[in-house]
């Protein structure tokens with residue numbers, strides 16, 4: 001089959017069988033990325049005042065724009 005601009009070949013390997021990823025291989029990475037996202041969400045959303053892990057306002061200033069962008073209460 002000739003390839004042209006009006007009739008492009010979308011997937012030349014369309015007859016290749018697709019093997020799904022096993023859940024056992026994906027699950028550790030999903031847990032790792034989920035935990036990382038929860039930690040990031042904590043630092044963006046709750047790292048200030050009485051709940052702060054680190055003293056001072058350094059972490060708060062680093063994520064300040066993200067806090068406002070995501071609609072977390074700030075000041």
Ligand SMILES: [Zn+2]
Nearest residue numbers: 064068074075
């Ligand atoms: Zn603010």
